[in-house]
Amino acid sequence: MRGNDHGILEGHGPVRYGPPLPDDGLPVLPELAAAAAAADPAVPEPPGGTPSLLDAACGYWLRRGLPTEPGSTAAAPGGVPLLLALTAAIGGDVLLPRPCPAWWEPQARLLGRSVFHVATPAECGGVPDPYALLETVRRVRAEGGDPRLLVLSVADDPTGTVAPPEILHEAIEAAAAEGLHIVSDETWRDTLHHDPARTTVLIDPAEMMPEHVTVVTDLTGAYLPPGLPAAVARLPATARGAALRARVLDILTALGAVLSGPAAAAAAYALGEPPGITARLRATTALHARVAAAVHRALLDSGGLARPPEAGRQLYADLDRLRPALAARGVGDAQDLEDRLSERLGMPTPGGHRFGDDLAALRVRLSTGPFLGSTPQERMTSLTTPEPLELPHVQRALSMLESALDDLRADVKGWESPR
Structure with missing residues (x-):
C-alpha cells in the first residue's frame, strides 16, 4: 500500500527511514x-x-x-x-x-x-x-x-x-x-x-x-x-x-x-x-575522493550516469539507461532500486525520492564510507595505506558494485536490436 506524499511504502517513510549524513566510518581522533x-x-x-x-x-x-x-x-x-x-x-x-x-x-x-x-x-x-x-x-x-x-x-x-x-x-x-x-x-x-x-x-x-x-x-x-x-x-x-x-x-x-x-x-x-584535525580531514578527504572516483568509473562503465564527484563522501547515480533490465527484476521506481541495491551490495543506497527527487526516476545516492571496510581496523588501514584501492576489502566492495551493474548492462545489451 503506497502511503504518503512521495508514494513511498508505509514502512519506508522519508523521515524515520531517511538516510543520515554520509559518515567517514573512522574512529574519533x-x-x-x-x-x-x-x-x-x-x-x-x-x-x-x-x-x-x-x-x-x-x-x-x-x-x-x-x-x-x-x-x-x-x-x-x-x-x-x-x-x-x-x-x-x-x-x-x-x-x-x-x-x-x-x-x-x-x-x-x-x-x-x-x-x-x-x-x-x-x-x-x-x-x-x-x-x-x-x-x-x-x-x-x-x-x-x-x-x-x-x-x-x-x-x-x-x-x-x-x-x-x-x-x-x-x-x-x-x-x-x-x-x-x-x-x-x-x-x-x-x-x-x-x-x-x-x-x-x-x-x-x-x-x-x-x-x-x-x-x-x-x-x-x-x-x-x-x-x-x-x-x-x-x-x-x-x-x-x-x-x-x-x-x-x-x-x-x-x-x-x-x-x-x-x-x-x-x-x-x-x-x-x-594540526591533528586538519591533517585527519585532509587524509579522509583524499581517501574518499579516490574511492568516489573508482565508484564513478564503475557507474559510467555500466552505462549509468553520474556527475563527477568533487566534494564530500557521496555521489548520485542515475540508472535510467538500465531501466529494461531493472524492470525485468521488478524494479520500477527509486524505492525498488533502493531495496534491490541495498540488499545486493550490503550497504545503504537510498533512492532519489528521499532527496526530493521524482519517485519514478531510477536514481540513488552512493556513499563512499561503506567501501572502506566493515570494521574499525579495516577502515583505519584504508586511511593509512598509500594505495587504498588495492586493499582486499576495498576491492571486494568495489567488485560487488561492478558485478551488480555488469549483470544489468549485460541484460540490456542482450535486448538491444542487432545493427
Missing part, C-alpha cells in the same frame, strides 16, 4: 575525544552556544574570508534544529533544489510550510537553475503563495558536486531580487576533492550577497562524530540579521535545542582547526 571528555556534562550550556564556541566559529569563518562577530552567530545540537529554527523564524514558503539533502524538507513540512523544488542546472546539484527559480517564485506568488526562503548548498549532498561561481552568482542574484532569504548549507565545503582535472572553485554565497545569506555548517559532516552533534550559523551583520538571530535563539530555547557540554567543547576544538 583521540584529541577530539579528550576535548569532549574534559567538559562537564552537568553544566548547562546557554541557548545559541557559549562565547568560546562562538569565538571559535568566528575564527573558522575569518580564515575563509568571512569576517564575523559573535553577535552574528548561533550554535545548535546539529543542523536539523538549526535549520528548523531558521525556517520558523523566516516564515513563508520554502524553495529547495531538486535533489537536496534528505534532512532539509522535513523541517519545513513539520512547520506546515509549503515546499517547492526547483530543477538544478546540468553542471551541478545543490543550487537551483536561476531561470527555473524565477519562474517558480512567480508561479507560486501568482497562485497565492508566499515564498521567502531558499536553501541551497555550494558543496552538495547528495550529488557530491560544487556549484560553479557563475551559476551560483546568477542564482543568488535571482533570489535576492525576489526578496528571498538564502540559507547556504556549507556542511561539505571543507571536503573538496581537489582533482586538477575538474576542480571547481568554491565561492561562498555570503561573499556575494552578505546581507541576504545565512551560512549553516553541520560539523557532523566533516569534523565531528554523530554522537557529538553540533552546528553553527553565521547570520547577516545587519539590523534584520540581528532580529533574525534573536528570533532563532528564542526558538532554540523553546525547543530545548541546547548543545551538550561535551559536544560544545568538541565543536570549539574542531573549529579551532589544530
Whole structure:
C-alpha cells in the first residue's frame, strides 16, 4: 500500500527511514575525544552556544574570508534544529533544489510550510537553475503563495558536486531580487576533492550577497562524530540579521535545542582547526575522493550516469539507461532500486525520492564510507595505506558494485536490436 506524499511504502517513510549524513566510518581522533571528555556534562550550556564556541566559529569563518562577530552567530545540537529554527523564524514558503539533502524538507513540512523544488542546472546539484527559480517564485506568488526562503548548498549532498561561481552568482542574484532569504548549507565545503582535472572553485554565497545569506555548517559532516552533534550559523551583520538571530535563539530555547557540554567543547576544538584535525580531514578527504572516483568509473562503465564527484563522501547515480533490465527484476521506481541495491551490495543506497527527487526516476545516492571496510581496523588501514584501492576489502566492495551493474548492462545489451 503506497502511503504518503512521495508514494513511498508505509514502512519506508522519508523521515524515520531517511538516510543520515554520509559518515567517514573512522574512529574519533583521540584529541577530539579528550576535548569532549574534559567538559562537564552537568553544566548547562546557554541557548545559541557559549562565547568560546562562538569565538571559535568566528575564527573558522575569518580564515575563509568571512569576517564575523559573535553577535552574528548561533550554535545548535546539529543542523536539523538549526535549520528548523531558521525556517520558523523566516516564515513563508520554502524553495529547495531538486535533489537536496534528505534532512532539509522535513523541517519545513513539520512547520506546515509549503515546499517547492526547483530543477538544478546540468553542471551541478545543490543550487537551483536561476531561470527555473524565477519562474517558480512567480508561479507560486501568482497562485497565492508566499515564498521567502531558499536553501541551497555550494558543496552538495547528495550529488557530491560544487556549484560553479557563475551559476551560483546568477542564482543568488535571482533570489535576492525576489526578496528571498538564502540559507547556504556549507556542511561539505571543507571536503573538496581537489582533482586538477575538474576542480571547481568554491565561492561562498555570503561573499556575494552578505546581507541576504545565512551560512549553516553541520560539523557532523566533516569534523565531528554523530554522537557529538553540533552546528553553527553565521547570520547577516545587519539590523534584520540581528532580529533574525534573536528570533532563532528564542526558538532554540523553546525547543530545548541546547548543545551538550561535551559536544560544545568538541565543536570549539574542531573549529579551532589544530594540526591533528586538519591533517585527519585532509587524509579522509583524499581517501574518499579516490574511492568516489573508482565508484564513478564503475557507474559510467555500466552505462549509468553520474556527475563527477568533487566534494564530500557521496555521489548520485542515475540508472535510467538500465531501466529494461531493472524492470525485468521488478524494479520500477527509486524505492525498488533502493531495496534491490541495498540488499545486493550490503550497504545503504537510498533512492532519489528521499532527496526530493521524482519517485519514478531510477536514481540513488552512493556513499563512499561503506567501501572502506566493515570494521574499525579495516577502515583505519584504508586511511593509512598509500594505495587504498588495492586493499582486499576495498576491492571486494568495489567488485560487488561492478558485478551488480555488469549483470544489468549485460541484460540490456542482450535486448538491444542487432545493427
